[in-house]
Amino acid sequence: MAAEEGQWVLMATGRSPTNIAVIKYWGKRDEALILPVNDSISVTLDPDHLSATTTVAVSPSFPSDRMWLNGQEISLSGGRFQSCLREIRKRAQDVEDEKGIRIKKEDWEKLHVHIASYNNFPTAAGLASSAAGFACLVFTLGKLMNVKEDYGELSSIARQGSGSACRSIYGGFVKWCMGKNDDGSDSIAVQLADETHWNDLVIIIAVVSSKQKETSSTSGMRDSVETSPLLQYRAQTVVPNRVLKMEEAIKSHNFESFAKLTCADSNQFHAVCLDTSPPIFYMNDTSHRIISLVEKWNHSEGTPQVAYTFDAGPNAVLIAPNRKNAALLLKKLLYCFPPQDNDLSSYMVGDKSILSDAGVKSIEDVEALPAPAEMKTPSQQFKGDVSYFICSRLGAGPKVVTDESLALIDSFTGLPKGV
Template identity: 80%
Template sequence: MASESQNWVLVVTARTPTNIAVIKYWGKRDEKLILPVNDSISVTLDPDHLCTTTTVAVSPSFDQDRMWLNGKEISLSGGRFQSCLREIRSRASDVEDKEKGIKISKEDWEKLHVHIASYNNFPTAAGLASSAAGFACFVFSLAKLMNVNEDQSKLSAIARQGSGSACRSLFGGFVKWIMGKDKNGSDSLAVQLADEEHWDDLVILVAVVSSRQKETSSTSGMRESVETSLLLQHRAKEVVPKRILQMEEAIKNRDFASFAQLTCADSNQFHAVCLDTSPPIFYMNDTSHKIISIVEKWNRSEGTPQVAYTFDAGPNAVLIARNRKVAALLLQRLLFYFPPNSDSDLNSYIHGDKSILQDAGLAGLKDVEALPPPPEIKDNIPSQKYRGDVSYFICTRPGRGPVYLSDESQALLNPETGLPK
């Protein structure tokens, strides 16, 4: 290490989005390398509303690898962190920062330790794919720090070894995770199908659903599905390959009707496989079912889909509206059934792009209370309200892929000490 002093700290900060699968990943053919049993397709969510920010630092003064998540130190000893670290380190190149007088050669990286600080701008435990954004940012920021000369798809194959769906967070817009064929996993990686500008009418509303059940982790859930579900292999081999082709077409043509039909059907089939697992896994609850039924009824009454729904390994609904006008009407419907608790104001009930409230003509709680029942239920029994069953909503849209933040003020580690700010 030909550096003038041992006191330097080199820092890189990056921001990486979450993503939501519209053709689902459920089941690994290789547990260790995280190789899936089928391709999957996702939409990247706008990092302005849902993202992970990660700062990585290297310094000869660090005596071990350390990591902080949301300000709290966590262990890096897990196999998944170690896999990503090892893969990135093995591809490291020479780094030189003349201004700071730093010179790191390829071989030095094996001896140098890193500090990593990561922060999610959304609740980590709320089932919002925090591990996808987290591992994507982990790999993306370390790759920059260590001057890894690989394209985004190659990096995605490394992020995949941290968390399968993380590979899809290396790109913005619409992303396909190709399952690949190689035993070593080298061809199991993400590619961009279209960027976030391609279909920018879409508006995404996430309903964060209150849950009283402890959920099965997706890692153990999908292991149990692979071992016990008699439907999973049929889905992976016979159903998904056709859906992947159809979904690629739907995205290419901005064909919302097909996009919505495929998205909803594939979410439901993923949950069907969970139910076919022994013991059965339930991720959706009565509130999730209610949201599906609101959307299905509305879509049916309109004759053509207005909104698609999809649910990951938890009860939260991700609702994709065909455009902003539809999103405003959707929000009205959702708030009619799921009004905020009287002690929370509307502003804290809608996160992300709050301007959707204006579009929906909702300035305050009074406007919510005055919402009429959706016309499509007119003939039915006076509708029940489900106050308290949704914790909050997030309004967002398809978004861009990872970016580096050059502004040092956004770093999570102190550039002098390499410790959390």
């Protein structure tokens, strides 16, 4: 069938990971193209635990582009969605699928798409859902439209949806090169090493309960660029040196250097937020307590046992060099932040087997945990201040989902399943 012939629906489904920056992106030099004021480096998280799944469908029967996020229809009128759709459509090629559907390169401009996307983690938890979402949108649209461009080019398109999305185009360790060109053509992500390069790293995320409405990162970084006297100094003088050292630490599996740079750069990003007018506070007292716990432990051992980093919210992302340290960390965290409702199984998601490594199999085991030795007595406990923990690891980049039962759009109606 040619595009004009029938009421067919052609679909593609992809899954993309989220990522967490260890050298932070904060500040744009171009708002429309999303060009940053400095390079950044991230680790890609295992998509089994934190990812977006997106189905894109095309049909001559669709009168307009539409999108649903986690089952709710959302507007596509924003400039960022429009940039991604435009840039991918521009690169669309002839498509012929095995069922005989044929779409010519020039037909794509006339056809509309339906997009359904779903995050396997709470969107509101502030875990870079837009990074996974825009990377997945661009990757999956590219598959549907038979786009031939390389991943660097795709990362540059995803960047125009959400800056950090460009880093979710690869697995493992990823660097977003800020680039120099005014058109943003060299502001792309590159993979420093894949997820197998340093695969004993364990990531524990503490999803911190928060009552405060947070400043969006888009408006926050705009305010920082306009008002923080420290931001440009950070971008121009501090970060370039840290990026070089971080690349070296990753290459040589130097956890001490990796941890020191990760913690220092997270803290400096939040320092710049505080130096903004009005000041931006993403971390709260719980975040501060987690940092204090880690810093005291690292200090008492004389060398970093675990690294921490915080994005634009209060959640702690903790990176351990191995399962042993991750289990030790978890015991300290569970002592300080026992589960509110005494339900351990919903309190640890992702790789739950870390609980066995920590020797914690029941709520009674949590209650029997000793106070961390390096903490001053009387050590305090803050039940309910952490909503839950996620245990994860480094993961791979975007992938096509071939199992059609996992598609989010009904191939007959062209609408999201269950809507």
